[in-house]
Amino acid sequence: MPAALTDPRTVARVFRVVAIAEAVSWVLLLAGMFVKWVLGTSELGVQLAGPVHGAVFVAYVAVTLVAWRVLRWSPGTAVLALAASVPPLCTVWFERWAQRTGRLPVAAAPSALAG
Numbered sequence: 001m002p003a004a005l006t007d008p009r010t011v012a013r014v015f016r017v018v019a020i021a022e023a024v025s026w027v028l029l030l031a032g033m034f035v036k037w038v039l040g041t042s043e044l045g046v047q048l049a050g051p052v053h054g055a056v057f058v059a060y061v062a063v064t065l066v067a068w069r070v071l072r073w074s075p076g077t078a079v080l081a082l083a084a085s086v087p088p089l090c091t092v093w094f095e096r097w098a099q100r101t102g103r104l105p106v107a108a109a110p111s112a113l114a115g
Contacts, residue, residue: 011070012104015063019091022060025053026088060085067104077103 005011029052032045061082068078077098084094098104 008071008105011067015067016095018060018063019095022056022091023089025056029053
């Protein structure tokens with residue numbers, strides 16, 4: 001495994017980014033479905049957001065599995081993280097909860113420049 005994939009802070013940072021991206025892609029897909037099925041005007045939103053959401057979903061699952069190993073999550077935490085990918089926007093809720101409960105390391109504060 002490359003060194004970056006074993007650094008807890010890097011894994012936590014990547015997890016945060018992918019969790020937010022997964023939620024954003026959900027919103028875009030839901031907007032596309034609204035336009036397609038409720039307004040009945042265009043399928044373009046679903047055609048674009050569907051594959052994007054699918055790819056980000058797969059990335060979220062992969063990053064969750066890496067985080068489970070590197071961050072030493074319990075099986076219950078890992079299952080909760082994976083389950084959070086199903087309902088819209090729950091990946092953001094899980095990320096905030098994991099950070100608040102110490103399951104995601106907080107990024108180090110930038111060091112002050114000596115001057």
